[in-house]
Amino acid sequence: MALERLQLEHIPPAYQVYAAFFRDVANTDFLQAQLLARNSEFEYAFVDASSVISRLHLLSAVYSALNALLDGTLRTPNVHSEIVVSLNVNNNIADAYRRWGITPGKTKDLIVVKTQETIWAHLTEHVHGTPAPLTDVELALATDWPKIRKYYRLNGVPALERLADEGARRKEGERLAIMGMALRGL
Amino acid sequence: MAAPAAAPADAQSQFPPPKVLTYPAAAPPSLITQGAEGRLYKTTHLLPDRPCALKYRPPKPYRHPILDARLTKARLSAEAKVLDRCRREGVPVPAVYAMDPAAGWMMMEWIEGIPVRAAINEWLGARRPPEEGAEPSAEAADDGAPLADLMRRIGIAMGALHRTGVVHGDLTTSNMMLRPRGEGQAVNGCVGGGDDKAKVLEGEVVLIDFGLATQSMSDEDRAVDLYVLERAFASTHPRAERLFATVLESYKDTFKKAPSVLVKLEDVRMRGRKRSMLG
Numbered sequence: 001m002a003l004e005r006l007q008l009e010h011i012p013p014a015y016q017v018y019a020a021f022f023r024d025v026a027n028t029d030f031l032q033a034q035l036l037a038r039n040s041e042f043e044y045a046f047v048d049a050s051s052v053i054s055r056l057h058l059l060s061a062v063y064s065a066l067n068a069l070l071d072g073t074l075r076t077p078n079v080h081s082e083i084v085v086s087l088n089v090n091n092n093i094a095d096a097y098r099r100w101g102i103t104p105g106k107t108k109d110l111i112v113v114k115t116q117e118t119i120w121a122h123l124t125e126h127v128h129g130t131p132a133p134l135t136d137v138e139l140a141l142a143t144d145w146p147k148i149r150k151y152y153r154l155n156g157v158p159a160l161e162r163l164a165d166e167g168a169r170r171k172e173g174e175r176l177a178i179m180g181m182a183l184r185g186l
Numbered sequence: 187m188a189a190p191a192a193a194p195a196d197a198q199s200q201f202p203p204p205k206v207l208t209y210p211a212a213a214p215p216s217l218i219t220q221g222a223e224g225r226l227y228k229t230t231h232l233l234p235d236r237p238c239a240l241k242y243r244p245p246k247p248y249r250h251p252i253l254d255a256r257l258t259k260a261r262l263s264a265e266a267k268v269l270d271r272c273r274r275e276g277v278p279v280p281a282v283y284a285m286d287p288a289a290g291w292m293m294m295e296w297i298e299g300i301p302v303r304a305a306i307n308e309w310l311g312a313r314r315p316p317e318e319g320a321e322p323s324a325e326a327a328d329d330g331a332p333l334a335d336l337m338r339r340i341g342i343a344m345g346a347l348h349r350t351g352v353v354h355g356d357l358t359t360s361n362m363m364l365r366p367r368g369e370g371q372a373v374n375g376c377v378g379g380g381d382d383k384a385k386v387l388e389g390e391v392v393l394i395d396f397g398l399a400t401q402s403m404s405d406e407d408r409a410v411d412l413y414v415l416e417r418a419f420a421s422t423h424p425r426a427e428r429l430f431a432t433v434l435e436s437y438k439d440t441f442k443k444a445p446s447v448l449v450k451l452e453d454v455r456m457r458g459r460k461r462s463m464l465g
């Protein structure tokens with residue numbers, strides 16, 4: 001298990017994006033403290049995996065943030081905070097951090113994204129968790145669907161309620177979540 | 187509205203593609219249509235195996251740049267909001283994947299298949315036109331069953347749309363796709379199973395092109411929507427004109443107010459006829 005380089009369509013190759021997944025992280029309070037102190041060694045996007053559905057869902061947020069960076073239209077201090085905010089359906093930054101950022105005492109599984117060459121040794125030294133592959137199967141183990149349904153307003157949605165098959169319902173839920181992100185703030 | 191005209195050879199030089207399409211992707215984007223308002227490209231979203239339709243509204247050089255940017259943004263946002271609403275309500279429309287309203291583009295789910303217009307034409311073309319004055323035989327009437335079934339599916343899709351509180355604004359058989367059903371998916375109400383020729387009319391009706399759509403619950407607006415399709419249908423498929431009644435028949439049962447929309451449609455037709463008599 002190691003760092004994975006994410007390749008996205010319509011992103012210049014000079015923009016390198018790396019991601020990793022850690023399960024059962026024991027030191028989320030330490031990690032959040034580094035973010036609050038703006039420790040530049042910890043300029044990562046830390047995403048609580050319980051609020052993430054799949055790779056596609058995560059990649060949509062990464063793409064949205066990179067597109068804003070390329071456009072020069074970042075709404076937050078940097079591309080890493082932009083990734084977290086891109087997961088939201090509105091532009092409330094504090095809200096996005098509460099939902100997708102680190103919450104000490106609550107966050108267990110953590111996705112880490114960084115848009116420059118990233119040093120695996122630094123991550124494994126400071127993130128005290130079990131590295132896991134960043135796959136749909138692995139991500140699904142961490143997903144908290146009641147939370148997802150709340151954040152993307154999926155409760156009582158006819159398009160989902162009429163689907164009998166659980167797999168089909170999750171797939172459509174993922175599409176509606178990505179659509180909610182695409183329409184952020186509209 | 188009519189046939190998407192083939193893009194002129196010098197289309198690329200008329201105005202450049204959006205910046206997003208100048209960045210590398212596994213395959214180059216392909217230009218599908220070039221309309222007055224903008225372009226539609228086929229490209230990819232996030233991954234090489236995830237096709238998408240990218241709608242681009244370029245800046246209008248004759249408009250003040252700030253006003254132009256604001257208009258483009260408002261139109262794309264309105265279109266996206268309508269698609270979101272429809273999708274959540276279960277109306278068959280493309281999902282929105284990503285958008286940059288300020289840059290004038292929106293990526294949507296790529297709908298496989300062909301426009302309903304092409305499917306109907308292919309079906310009609312594959313059959314001999316009825317002989318002048320000949321009584322339609324029982325066999326010929328039966329031959330119309332797959333087409334009537336498609337008409338029913340169109341009526342159901344329109345009913346689902348209107349029930350949601352959206353009117354399309356530009357309903358034609360070009361703005362509906364016929365998406366092949368995936369393996370193992372139920373073939374709902376498909377007649378003439380085993381008939382190879384009828385395969386061209388199978389699939390799910392998916393409504394596209396919501397550039398002129400608005401949110402409305404008014405029977406009048408809904409009736410005008412039906413009227414626009416009726417007129418477009420008559421001019422695009424004159425040989426199948428009488429089958430349009432089947433669209434309305436199935437529409438009638440789709441939501442509570444559908445019957446009163448059909449009553450309104452009578453008024454709208456009358457006004458349309460008067461207008462055409464006045465020239």
Ligand SMILES: Nc1ncnc2c1ncn2[C@@H]1O[C@H](COP(=O)(O)OP(=O)(O)OP(=O)(O)O)[C@@H](O)[C@H]1O
Nearest residue numbers: 187218219221226239280295296297360394395397
């Ligand atoms: N989501 C989609 N998936 C597959 N094909 C699409 C999709 N959207 C559009 N197309 C194809 O592109 C054609 C043109 O698209 P669309 O109707 O949205 O644009 P337009 O006709 O240029 O816009 P307008 O009618 O507002 O001028 C369609 O007839 C269809 O063949």
Ligand SMILES: [Mg+2]
Nearest residue numbers: 187360361395
């Ligand atoms: Mg069109």
